Amino acid sequence: MKLFQDFFSLFLQDKCPLCDRPGEHIVCRDCDRQLQKTKLINPKRHWQNDLPLFVWGQYDGSLKRAIATMKYDNCPQLGRWFGTQLGSQWRKSFPNQQKLTVIPIPMHPAKQQQRGFNQAEIIARQFAQVTGLRYEAQLLQRPKATQALFELTVAQRQRELQRAFSLNPKVISQGLRQPILLIDDIYTTGTTATEAQQTLVRGGLEVCGIAAIATPKTGKTPPPESSGGI
Numbered sequence: 001m002k003l004f005q006d007f008f009s010l011f012l013q014d015k016c017p018l019c020d021r022p023g024e025h026i027v028c029r030d031c032d033r034q035l036q037k038t039k040l041i042n043p044k045r046h047w048q049n050d051l052p053l054f055v056w057g058q059y060d061g062s063l064k065r066a067i068a069t070m071k072y073d074n075c076p077q078l079g080r081w082f083g084t085q086l087g088s089q090w091r092k093s094f095p096n097q098q099k100l101t102v103i104p105i106p107m108h109p110a111k112q113q114q115r116g117f118n119q120a121e122i123i124a125r126q127f128a129q130v131t132g133l134r135y136e137a138q139l140l141q142r143p144k145a146t147q148a149l150f151e152l153t154v155a156q157r158q159r160e161l162q163r164a165f166s167l168n169p170k171v172i173s174q175g176l177r178q179p180i181l182l183i184d185d186i187y188t189t190g191t192t193a194t195e196a197q198q199t200l201v202r203g204g205l206e207v208c209g210i211a212a213i214a215t216p217k218t219g220k221t222p223p224p225e226s227s228g229g230i
C-alpha cells in the first residue's frame with residue numbers, strides 16, 4: 001500500500017511545497033493568499049532608466065521564504081508558479097506587446113549541476129507560455145564561474161561579473177525576435193542584469209528590460225544576488 005501511495009504521489013504532487021498541506025495549483029490557498037500580499041500594486045514602478053525593471057513582488061516575508069524554498073529545498077515547481085504569476089501581471093500591464101524574446105539569466109553550468117536546475121530558466125519558460133512570447137534559453141551563456149556576490153560591494157560585484165556572459169553565435173544566426181526581455185528571480189543591485197544586458201548590446205541585440213519575481217524595498221540590505229552567484 002505504501003509503495004502504491006508513493007507511486008501515485010509522484011504523479012499527483014499535490015502537496016504544497018511551502019507548508020506540506022494539500023495544494024491546488026502548486027501552492028495551497030493559504031500560501032497563495034500570503035504570497036499575494038507581497039505583490040506590488042504597480043509592477044511597472046521601476047520600468048524606466050537604462051534597464052527598465054518589471055517586478056512582481058517585494059522581497060520580504062513569505063515571498064522571501066518561498067524563493068529560498070525553491071532554490072535551497074529543491075522545489076523547482078515553485079518556479080512554474082512564479083512564472084505564471086509574473087506572466088499574468090505582464091500580460092495585464094503590456095497587453096499588446098508580442099514581439100519579444102524572453103531569456104533567462106543563465107547560471108554557470110557547474111552551479112546548475114549542483115542545484116539541479118536554474119530557477120530563472122523555469123520562471124522564464126513558464127512566463128513565455130503564459131504570455132505567448134518566444135522563449136530562448138541558449139542565447140546567453142555563462143562560461144565564467146563567479147564567487148558568491150552577497151558579501152561584495154557594488155564595485156566588487158561589477159568587477160567579478162565582468163565578461164561573465166557570452167553569446168551563442170548559433171542562436172543569433174538563426175534570427176531572433178527583438179527586443180529581448182531578461183528574466184530572473186531576484187533583482188537586487190542590478191549588477192548581474194546590467195552585465196547580461198551589456199553582453200547582448202555588444203552583440204548588436206536590443207534589450208527592453210528585465211522582469212523579476214522580487215526586489216527588496218529601496219534602502220534595505222540587499223539579499224544575495226539571485227542566480228548571480230550564490
Ligand SMILES: [Zn+2]
Nearest residue numbers: 016019028031
Ligand atoms: Zn501551503
